[in-house]
Every structure is written in structure tokens, then in C-alpha cells.
Amino acid sequence: xxxxxxxxxxxxxxxxxxxxxxxxxxxxxxxxxxxxxxxxxxxxxxxxxxxxxxxxxxxxxxxxxxxxxxxxxxxxxxxxxxxxxxxxxxxxxxxxxxxxxxxxxxxxxxxxxxxxxxxxxxxxxxxxxxxxxxxxxxxxxxxxxxxxxxxxxxxxxxxxxxxxxxxxxxxxxxxxxxxxxxxxxxxxxxxxxxxxxxxxxxxxxxxxxxxxxxxxxxxxxxxxxxxxxxxxxxxxxxxxxxxxxxxxxxxxxxxxxxxxxxxxxxxxxxxxxxxxxxxxxxxxxxxxxxxxxxxxxxxxxxxxxx
Amino acid sequence: xxxxxxxxxxxxxxxxxxxxxxxxxxxxxxxxxxxxxxxxxxxxxxxxxxxxxxxxxxxxxxxxxxxxxxxxxxxxxxxxxxxxxxxxxxxxxxxxxxxxxxxxxxxxxxxxxxxxxxxxxxxxxxxxxxxxxxxxxxxxxxxxxxxxxxxxxxxxxxxxxxxxxxxxxxxxxxxxxxxxxxxxxxxxxxxxxxxxxxxxxxxxxxxxxxxxxxxxxxxxxxxxxxxxxxxxxxxxxxxxxxxxxxxxxxxxxxxxxxxxxxxxxxxxxxxxxxxxxxxxxxxxxxxxxxxxxxxxxxxxxx
Numbered sequence: 001x002x003x004x005x006x007x008x009x010x011x012x013x014x015x016x017x018x019x020x021x022x023x024x025x026x027x028x029x030x031x032x033x034x035x036x037x038x039x040x041x042x043x044x045x046x047x048x049x050x051x052x053x054x055x056x057x058x059x060x061x062x063x064x065x066x067x068x069x070x071x072x073x074x075x076x077x078x079x080x081x082x083x084x085x086x087x088x089x090x091x092x093x094x095x096x097x098x099x100x101x102x103x104x105x106x107x108x109x110x111x112x113x114x115x116x117x118x119x120x121x122x123x124x125x126x127x128x129x130x131x132x133x134x135x136x137x138x139x140x141x142x143x144x145x146x147x148x149x150x151x152x153x154x155x156x157x158x159x160x161x162x163x164x165x166x167x168x169x170x171x172x173x174x175x176x177x178x179x180x181x182x183x184x185x186x187x188x189x190x191x192x193x194x195x196x197x198x199x200x201x202x203x204x205x206x207x208x209x210x211x212x213x214x215x216x217x218x219x220x221x222x223x224x225x226x227x228x229x230x231x232x233x234x235x236x237x238x239x240x241x242x243x244x245x246x247x248x249x250x251x252x253x254x255x256x257x258x259x260x261x262x263x264x265x266x267x268x269x270x271x272x273x274x275x276x277x278x279x280x281x282x283x284x285x286x287x288x289x290x291x292x293x294x295x296x297x298x299x300x301x302x303x304x305x306x
Numbered sequence: 307x308x309x310x311x312x313x314x315x316x317x318x319x320x321x322x323x324x325x326x327x328x329x330x331x332x333x334x335x336x337x338x339x340x341x342x343x344x345x346x347x348x349x350x351x352x353x354x355x356x357x358x359x360x361x362x363x364x365x366x367x368x369x370x371x372x373x374x375x376x377x378x379x380x381x382x383x384x385x386x387x388x389x390x391x392x393x394x395x396x397x398x399x400x401x402x403x404x405x406x407x408x409x410x411x412x413x414x415x416x417x418x419x420x421x422x423x424x425x426x427x428x429x430x431x432x433x434x435x436x437x438x439x440x441x442x443x444x445x446x447x448x449x450x451x452x453x454x455x456x457x458x459x460x461x462x463x464x465x466x467x468x469x470x471x472x473x474x475x476x477x478x479x480x481x482x483x484x485x486x487x488x489x490x491x492x493x494x495x496x497x498x499x500x501x502x503x504x505x506x507x508x509x510x511x512x513x514x515x516x517x518x519x520x521x522x523x524x525x526x527x528x529x530x531x532x533x534x535x536x537x538x539x540x541x542x543x544x545x546x547x548x549x550x551x552x553x554x555x556x557x558x559x560x561x562x563x564x565x566x567x568x569x570x571x572x573x574x575x576x577x578x579x580x581x582x583x584x585x586x587x588x589x590x591x592x593x594x595x596x597x598x599x600x601x602x603x604x605x606x607x608x
Binding site: 030031033034036037040041043044045047048049050051052055098101102104105106108109115119121122124125126128131132133134136137138139140141146147148179182183205211236239240242243246247257260261264265276277280283284287288291 | 319323327328330331334335338341342344345346347348349351352353403404406407410411414415418422425428429430431432433434435436437438439440441442443444461462464465468523524527528529530533534541544545548552555556559560562563566567570571
């Protein structure tokens with residue numbers, strides 16, 4: 001009875017209001033569907049990120065301080081950042097140039113041909129091939145008793161380690177990183193090369209342009225943003241890499257990821273509990289800048305070669 | 307007149323260029339192929355090197371003999387078991403979290419799509435070594451609630467695979483008309499669970515499969531988080547083994563690599579099947595093809 005009474009009650013909400021209420025209720029129910037995802041991301045992605053970002057500004061007593069960031073200017077940390085950046089830049093350039101050559105070689109082959117398909121598949125695997133397994137692959141190749149080392153010593157009398165064992169230091173890291181940089185370049189640069197249309201070359205020719213002019217005036221300017229963008233991606237890839245270096249480098253912590261490992265695994269120096277977080281924040285900043293530039297260049301690339 | 311003599315000259319030019327390109331192609335592919343094949347061959351040679359320079363397959367025989375392997379290298383067999391368990395758990399958790407959410411957002415909360423995409427792609431800009439710094443306190447709680455088992459790594463790994471899995475699933479959903487499918491099913495009286503489970507999911511099967519393959523490949527190769535969160539998986543075991551038995555660790559590395567190769571090869575096969583199926587269905591209805599008939603960017607047409 002009371003319901004009937006209520007319905008005829010002039011004070012009851014107007015139909016429009018009730019409908020709006022129902023709609024917002026339904027939207028609220030809709031949001032329930034994404035709660036598990038957001039809860040998971042909050043705990044395992046947002047909190048860790050905040051821990052790093054806030055921890056970088058907190059002292060041992062959890063008071064806000066800039067000491068950790070100031071400590072980043074210490075000689076050995078600056079050195080580690082410089083070495084990391086040089087290593088990443090060198091392997092990115094090396095990988096970009098060699099990878100672009102390989103990608104171009106693939107583009108001149110038949111699109112559905114066996115060569116192209118085999119190389120793309122192999123590149124897909126080798127670009128993922130990092131970490132411990134890669135380190136061991138190179139120890140088996142150019143390690144002290146590796147295949148190539150032994151072969152050169154026994155058959156050609158050459159000692160690749162005459163100037164010291166370089167595999168477990170920066171030169172070795174450069175060689176090993178290049179191994180996964182080249183395939184990655186092939187994967188990210190191939191679509192841009194595919195975007196180059198044969199008509200553009202024909203147009204150049206019909207206007208009397210030479211091959212050199214075609215490359216100088218048409219292909220290179222078109223490909224430059226894609227090439228730069230891919231190089232930046234390679235840089236970020238090498239900069240973030242940890243496992244390969246961890247398995248290979250035996251002495252010291254030459255690069256930033258290994259320095260961070262040092263702060264996690266070893267005894268913490270008094271007053272430096274959050275130094276690792278400051279370094280981690282430094283890494284995020286470098287990677288974020290690089291990825292931002294990459295996104296900018298990507299947009300520029302898609303104008304012509306999308 | 308230059309115009310009259312041009313065609314034969316140009317044909318000759320093109321032939322010459324094709325020949326030059328072929329030479330260039332084989333030189334580049336040959337040299338880089340050597341660079342890439344050498345470490346793999348070296349691994350094979352290293353693991354079959356016997357006493358006195360003879361071939362020996364002892365290492366490999368031991369590797370395929372599971373009972374003997376787990377007896378000789380208990381850490382390694384534990385690592386292998388853990389990694390496979392992690393691969394399974396991570397794939398399941400990733401699918402359970404991601405697939406319904408992404409479908410739901412497409413159907414009911416389109417405004418959240420950008421947010422979800424941003425969150426899923428975020429791990430790409432956070433290096434694993436940085437993530438581990440932030441995860442350490444979170445994992446102190448995980449250990450408190452769930453114990454210190456290595457299988458708890460599955461939470462962190464799910465975060466790592468999010469970008470790749472999201473891209474695969476999102477691409478799969480973009481290829482079908484989710485909204486129409488859902489409306490059709492709803493108008494026939496299906497509940498939301500039925501829509502997701504029996505209508506949308508079968509249509510994005512291959513996308514889900516590639517997300518799963520990528521997750522498995524990534525988990526089997528993960529080292530950073532496991533090592534620094536003091537847990538054991540395959541890669542940690544290999545690294546540990548490298549200090550005592552180099553031959554065995556190289557053999558396991560090669561085996562893991564071949565496994566990853568097979569997985570990703572299967573993945574490319576899944577992609578090919580998907581492409582072919584889409585092409586076939588595209589033939590009768592050209593207008594719904596995902597590739598626009600007009601150039602994608604207006605700048606080109608202008």
C-alpha cells in the first residue's frame with residue numbers, strides 16, 4: 001500500500017531525475033567491471049612507481065630531503081651514468097646502421113619470399129634474446145675457451161685477448177648488446193622502408209634524377225625521422241638492459257643498472273638508503289625523455305610513411 | 307629525342323640496379339647472418355666438446371634425462387619447474403585480468419580506453435631494474451601474506467607482459483565489430499558473461515593466443531626481477547650454474563633459446579592464419595575491410 005502512496009506522492013522525484021539516478025547507478029555498476037584490473041595495476045605498478053618517485057626525495061628517517069638527488073652528482077655515479085649513456089648510444093648507432101642496411105636488403109627482396117620471411121622471424125626471436133642466455137652464448141663464442149678464441153689461437157696464432165680480457169668489460173658489453181640491437185632495428189625500421197613507394201623513385205627518374213639524387217633528396221629526408229626514432233628506441237632498449245650485464249660483468253659496477261643492483265644487494269651505507277631510488281628515478285627520467293622524443297619523431301614519420 | 311630513347315635505356319638501368327641490389331642483399335645478409343649464427347654454433351660446439359677434442363653428447367644426454375638431471379643439478383630442475391609454473395600462472399592471470407577488462411571498456415566505458423592503454427603501456431618506459439626497486443617493499447607484503455615461494459613472481463611478471471599482451475588483444479578487438487556482436491547477443495537474451503565468454507572471446511581467439519605465447523616467451527627469459535627479489539627461476543638457475551658447470555649452463559641456455567624460437571615461430575604462424583582468415587572474409591564485403599581504400603593520411607592525397 002505504501003508503495004502506491006509513495007508513487008502518487010507529489011514529493012517523489014520527477015521521472016527525469018529518477019532516470020538520471022538510474023543511469024548514474026548503472027555507470028557505477030559498469031565501473032565495477034574494471035575494479036580488479038585497476039586494483040592490480042595500483043598495487044603492482046602504481047605503488048612501485050610511487051615508491052621510487054617518493055623514495056628518491058626521502059632520507060633515512062623518511063623526511064623529505066634532496067640529499068639523494070645531490071648524491072647523484074658523486075663522481076662514481078656520474079661516471080656510471082656517462083658510461084651507460086655512451087654504451088647505449090654506441091650500440092644504438094651501431095645497431096641502427098647495420099639493422100637499417102639489413103632491413104634495406106630485405107626490402108629489395110621479394111615481399112613474400114623465403115629470405116624475407118626467414119630473416120624477419122629470426123629477427124623477432126633474436127631481438128628478444130637477451131639476458132643470461134645471451135651472455136653465455138658469447139662466453140661460449142669469444143670467452144677464454146670459446147669457439148672463436150680457440151679457433152683463432154690454434155689455426156691463426158692470433159690472441160684476441162692480447163690486450164687484456166675485454167669481454168667482461170664495456171667493450172664486451174658493446175659487442176653483446178649489438179647482437180640484440182640489430183634485430184630490433186630490423187623490426188622497427190622495416191615498416192618505414194616498406195612505406196617508401198617505388199613510384200617516388202620512378203618520379204625522380206622521369207624528372208632526370210640520378211640514384212644519388214634520389215637518395216639525397218627523396219629517400220633520406222623521408223626516412224630520417226623514422227631512422228632517428230628507431231635509434232632512440234634502441235637507445236632506451238640498451239639503457240634499460242640489466243640481465244646481460246649482470247651475467248657478464250664480473251668486477252665492479254660500471255653502468256647504472258649494476259650500480260642499482262649494488263644498492264639492493266649490498267650493505268646500505270648510512271644515510272644512503274634511498275640512493276638506489278634516486279638512481280632509478282634518474283633512469284626513468286632519461287628513458288622518459290628518449291621515449292617522448294621517439295613519439296614526436298614517430299608522429300612525423302607517419303605523415304609520409306604510415 | 308631523349309624521350310624516345312629513354313625506355314630501353316631505363317629498362318637496362320633497372321636490370322643493372324636489380325643485379326646490384328641482389329649482390330648487396332646477399333653480402334649484407336651473408337655477413338650479418340654469420341655474425342648471428344656464430345654464437346649459436348659456438349654454443350653447440352661448446353656443449354659437445356669432449357675430452358681430447360672429440361665430440362661428446364654427454365651434456366645433452368644428461369639434459370633430456372629428467373630424473374638424473376634433477377639429481378645432479380637440483381637447483382636447475384627446480385628453476386625449470388618454477389619457470390614453467392610461472393609461465394602458466396602469468397598467462398592465466400594476464401588473460402583473466404586483461405581480456406574481460408579490455409572488452410568491457412570497449413563496450414561500456416569507452417572513455418576509459420585511453421587510461422587503460424596508458425597504464426598497460428607504462429611498463430615499457432619503466433626499466434625492469436627500476437621496477438624491482440619499487441617492488442621490493444610491495445613484495446615484503448606479498449611474502450608476508452603468501453609466503454616466499456618463487457611462484458609469487460607471477461604478479462610482477464603480469465605487469466611486465468601487460469604492454470605486449472594489451473597490444474595483441476587490442477589489435478584483435480579492433481579487427482572485429484565488438485559492439486554489434488555484443489548488441490546482437492544481448493538482443494537474443496545473452497547476459498554479459500555469455501557475451502564475453504561465448505561471443506567475443508571466440509572471435510579474438512588468435513589474438514588471445516598470441517598474447518599467451520608472448521607472455522610465455524617473456525616469462526621463460528626473465529632474470530632481473532627473479533634475481534633481485536631473491537627468488538629462483540630458470541634464468542637465475544642458469545646464472546648460478548654458470549659458476550660451477552659452464553658446459554651445462556650453456557646447454558640449458560641453448561635449449562631455452564630453441565624453445566623461445568619454436569614459441570615465436572608458432573606465434574608467427576598464428577598471425578599468418580589470422581591474416582589469411584581475415585583476407586578470406588574480406589573478399590565478399592570490400593567495404594568493411596580494415597585497410598582503407600583511400601590513403602590513410604590526408605597529407606598524401608593533398
